[in-house]
Amino acid sequence: xxxxxxxxxxxxxxxxxxxxxxxxxxxxxxxxxxxxxxxxxxxxxxxxxxxxxxxxxxxxxxxxxxxxxxxxxxxxxxxxxxxxxxxxxxxxxxxxxxxxxxxxxxxxxxxxxxxxxxxxxxxxxxxxxxxxxxxxxxxxxxxxxxxxxxxxxxxxxxxxxxxxxxxxxxxxxxxxxxxxxxxxxxxxxxxxxxxxxxxxxxxxxxxxxxxxxxxxxxxxxxxxxxxxxxxxxxxxxxxxxxxxxxxxxxxxxxxxxxxxxxxxxxxxxxxxxxxxxxxxxxxxxxxxxxxxxxxxxxxxxxxxxxxxxxxxxxx
Amino acid sequence: xxxxxxxxxxxxxxxxxxxxxxxxxxxxxxxxxxxxxxxxxxxxxxxxxxxxxxxxxxxxxxxxxxxxxxxxxxxxxxxxxxxxxxxxxxxxxxxxxxxxxxxxxxxxxxxxxxxxxxxxxxxxxxxxxxxxxxxxxxxxxxxxxxxxxxxxxxxxxxxxxxxxxxxxxxxxxxxxxxxxxxxxxxxxxxxxxxxxxxxxxxxxxxxxxxxxxxxxxxxxxxxxxxxxxxxxxxxxxxxxxxxxxxxxxxxxxxxxxxxxxxxxxxxxxxxxxxxxxxxxxxxxxxxxxxxxxxxxxxxxxxxxxxxxxxxxxxxxxxxxxxxxxxxxxxxxxxxxxxx
Numbered sequence: 001x002x003x004x005x006x007x008x009x010x011x012x013x014x015x016x017x018x019x020x021x022x023x024x025x026x027x028x029x030x031x032x033x034x035x036x037x038x039x040x041x042x043x044x045x046x047x048x049x050x051x052x053x054x055x056x057x058x059x060x061x062x063x064x065x066x067x068x069x070x071x072x073x074x075x076x077x078x079x080x081x082x083x084x085x086x087x088x089x090x091x092x093x094x095x096x097x098x099x100x101x102x103x104x105x106x107x108x109x110x111x112x113x114x115x116x117x118x119x120x121x122x123x124x125x126x127x128x129x130x131x132x133x134x135x136x137x138x139x140x141x142x143x144x145x146x147x148x149x150x151x152x153x154x155x156x157x158x159x160x161x162x163x164x165x166x167x168x169x170x171x172x173x174x175x176x177x178x179x180x181x182x183x184x185x186x187x188x189x190x191x192x193x194x195x196x197x198x199x200x201x202x203x204x205x206x207x208x209x210x211x212x213x214x215x216x217x218x219x220x221x222x223x224x225x226x227x228x229x230x231x232x233x234x235x236x237x238x239x240x241x242x243x244x245x246x247x248x249x250x251x252x253x254x255x256x257x258x259x260x261x262x263x264x265x266x267x268x269x270x271x272x273x274x275x276x277x278x279x280x281x282x283x284x285x286x287x288x289x290x291x292x293x294x295x296x297x298x299x300x301x302x303x304x305x306x307x308x309x310x311x312x313x314x315x
Numbered sequence: 316x317x318x319x320x321x322x323x324x325x326x327x328x329x330x331x332x333x334x335x336x337x338x339x340x341x342x343x344x345x346x347x348x349x350x351x352x353x354x355x356x357x358x359x360x361x362x363x364x365x366x367x368x369x370x371x372x373x374x375x376x377x378x379x380x381x382x383x384x385x386x387x388x389x390x391x392x393x394x395x396x397x398x399x400x401x402x403x404x405x406x407x408x409x410x411x412x413x414x415x416x417x418x419x420x421x422x423x424x425x426x427x428x429x430x431x432x433x434x435x436x437x438x439x440x441x442x443x444x445x446x447x448x449x450x451x452x453x454x455x456x457x458x459x460x461x462x463x464x465x466x467x468x469x470x471x472x473x474x475x476x477x478x479x480x481x482x483x484x485x486x487x488x489x490x491x492x493x494x495x496x497x498x499x500x501x502x503x504x505x506x507x508x509x510x511x512x513x514x515x516x517x518x519x520x521x522x523x524x525x526x527x528x529x530x531x532x533x534x535x536x537x538x539x540x541x542x543x544x545x546x547x548x549x550x551x552x553x554x555x556x557x558x559x560x561x562x563x564x565x566x567x568x569x570x571x572x573x574x575x576x577x578x579x580x581x582x583x584x585x586x587x588x589x590x591x592x593x594x595x596x597x598x599x600x601x602x603x604x605x606x607x608x609x610x611x612x613x614x615x616x617x618x619x620x621x622x623x624x625x626x627x628x629x630x631x632x633x634x635x636x637x638x639x640x641x642x643x644x645x646x647x648x649x650x651x652x653x654x
Contacts, residue, residue, distance in 0.1 A: 011465070109338065112338045113338070113341065113342045113345050116338070116339060116342045116627075116630065116631055116634055117342060117345075117346060117627055117630075118588050118589050118626055118627060118630045119589055120589030121588075121589060121592070121607065121622070121623050121626045121627070122349075122623070122627075124607065124611060124619075124623075125350075125353065125619060125623045126353065127611075128611045128614070128616075128619060129353050129354060205472070209474060212474055213474065213475075213476065213593065216474075216476050216593075217593070217596065217608055217611075218608075218612070219608075219611060231474075231476060231477065231480070234480075235476075235597070239484075240480045240484040240488055241483075241484075241488045241495070242488075243484060243488060243489055245481075245484065248480055248481065248484065249481075251477075252473065252474060252477030252478075252480075253477075255472070255473075255474050255477070256472045256473040256474065256477070257472075258472075259471070259473075260465075260468055260469045260472045262472075263468045263471065263472060264465070264468065267464075270540075
C-alpha cells in the first residue's frame with residue numbers, strides 16, 4: 001500500500017501525537033497524579049505554582065490531579081461508546097447496503113429515526129430513568145451513548161456499500177459462488193476502511209463531547225472524576241465570576257485538544273478519500289518543493305501522486 | 316446529470332419530499348411510543364420509586380394524576396393504557412408538572428419562545444456567516460489564509476459549555492461589557508415596551524454570540540471543502556474562460572457548493588438544538604433547556620416527557636423545512652417532474 005499517504009501530512013502527525021499523549025495519560029494518569037483528587041486539604045484558590053501546576057479549586061483540591069484522574073474515565077467512555085456505535089453502524093450499513101430490498105427499507109428507516117431524534121435530549125431522558133447505580137457506571141452510560149450515536153455512520157456506510165455492490169470485482173466473487181457474508185467481509189469490507197475509520201473518529205468525538213456534557217449538567221455521578229464533572233464543580237462554585245481561569249481552562253482545553261486531534265486525523269482520511277483536497281492541504285513551501293504554482297489556479301486542482309519524474313527538473 | 320434528480324428507487328423530487336414527510340411522521344410516532352414505554356419497562360421501576368418519595372409531599376390528587384399517566388396500580392392492559400395515552404396527547408394534555416404544579420403544556424408554552432428566539436436567530440446567523448467565510452477560504456485555498464483550518468478545527472472541538480463559561484468570565488465578569496446572566500433586567504417586568512425589548516436584546520447579545528461562535532466553524536469547514544471540490548468542476552473553468560469577473564465566478568461556484576450545506580442543515584439541527592440546551596444553563600437564561608435540566612434534577616417525569624416530545628417535534632419540523640428548502644434551491648429536483 002504505497003499510496004497510503006495518511007501519516008505524512010503534518011496535520012495527521014500533529015493529530016496522532018496529541019492523541020497519543022492523551023492515550024498514554026489514560027493509562028498512567030491516575031498513577032502519576034501528584035495528590036488525591038478528592039483531598040480538600042490545600043489552601044483554596046491558589047494560582048498555578050510548582051506545588052500545584054494548575055492551582056487549586058475553591059474547595060481546596062488540586063486541579064492537575066483531578067485532570068489526570070478524570071482523563072481515564074472520559075477517554076474510556078469515549079472509546080467504548082465510539083467502538084460499539086461503529087460496530088452497530090458497520091453491521092446495519094453493510095446489511096442495508098448489500099442486501100437491499102426489505103432489509104434496506106427497514107434498517108434505513110431505523111437509522112433515519114435515530115438521526116432525526118435529537119441525541120442529547122433522548123440521552124437525558126433514558127439516563128434519568130436508569131437506576132441510580134447505573135447512572136454512576138461509566139460503562140452503562142457509554143453503551144447508552146453508543147445507542148444514540150450509530151445512525152450517522154450507518155447511513156454513510158450504506159451509501160458506500162451500495163456504490164460498491166455492483167462493481168465488477170464484487171460481481172465476480174458472486175459468480176464464483178462466494179458466500180454472502182464472505183463477500184461483505186472480505187470484498188466490500190476492506191474498501192470501506194477509510195470511511196469506517198472516519199466514522200469511528202467522529203463517533204468517539206461525539207461520545208467524549210456528550211459524556212462530558214452529561215457530566216457537566218450533573219446528570220452522571222458527580223463524585224466520579226471526569227472532565228465534565230470538573231466543569232460541573234467549577235460552574236456550581238461560580239469559578240467564571242471569580243475569574244478562576246486555572247480551574248476552568250484545563251478540562252475545557254483537554255476536551256478541545258482530544259477533539260482537535262481526532263479531527264486532524266480525520267482530515268488525513270478525508271484527503272485520502274478525496275484526492276482533490278490533498279493538494280489544498282499543502283503549505284506554500286511544500287507546493288514549491290513538488291513543483292506546483294504558488295497560487296492554485298481555478299479549474300485545475302492538482303492531484304498529487306508518487307511521480308517518477310524529479311519535480312525539481314519540472315519546475 | 317438529469318438522473319441525479321431521481322433517487323435510487325426512481326422517485327421524483329416531490330415524491331422524495333413526501334417520503335421524507337412520512338419518515339418524520341413515523342419518527343414522531345416512535346418518539347411518542349418510546350415516551351410511553353420507557354418509564355414502564357425500565358429496570359427498578361422509576362415511577363414506583365418516585366411515588367414513594369412523593370408520599371406526603373404533594374396532594375393525593377397529584378399522586379393519582381401521576382399514577383393515571385404512567386398506568387400505576389390501575390390493572391389496565393398495556394394496550395388500554397397506550398390508547399389512553401395517545402388520546403390524551405391528541406388533546407394536548409401532557410400531564411401536570413410535579414414541581415411546578417401546573418399543566419405541562421402551560422409551562423412549555425410560556426417558556427418555549429425564549430428558546431426558539433435565541434437558538435433560531437443563532438442558527439440562522441451562524442449558517443450565513445459560516446457559509447460566507449467558507450466561500451472566501453475555499454476561494455483562497457493553498458494561500459496563507461489556510462491557517463484558519465486548524466484554528467477553526469480547534470474552535471469546533473471546544474465544548475460549548477466551556478466556550479460559554481469563558482465568554483462570561485472575560486466579557487461579563489472581568490470587562491463588564493455585557494450583563495452577567497438572565498434574559499432581561501430583573502428590575503423590569505415583561506411588557507411590550509421599548510425599554511423591556513431593548514433590555515431583552517442587550518441581555519441576548521452574549522448568549523447569541525456564544526451560539527454563533529460555537530457552530531460557525533462547522534459550517535465554514537464544510538463549505539470550504541465543497542468550494543475546493545466545486546472549483547475544479549468544468550463549469551467553473553467555463554465561467555473563467557468566458558471572462559466573467561472573479562466575483563461572478565465565485566458566486567457561480569458558491570451557489571453550487573452550498574447545496575450539501577443545505578442538505579446537512581437537516582442533520583445538524585438536532586445537534587444544534589442539543590448543544591444549545593446548555594446555553595440556558597450557563598447564562599441562566601429562561602427556556603426549555605433550563606426546564607429540562609431542572610426536571611431531571613427534580614425527577615419531574617411528566618415535565619421531562621413533555622419537553623422531550625416538544626424538542627423532538629420541533630426538530631422534526633425544522634428538518635422538514637430544511638428538506639423543502641433543498642427542494643426549492645436545487646432546480647434538478649423540480650425539472651425532473653417534467654421529464
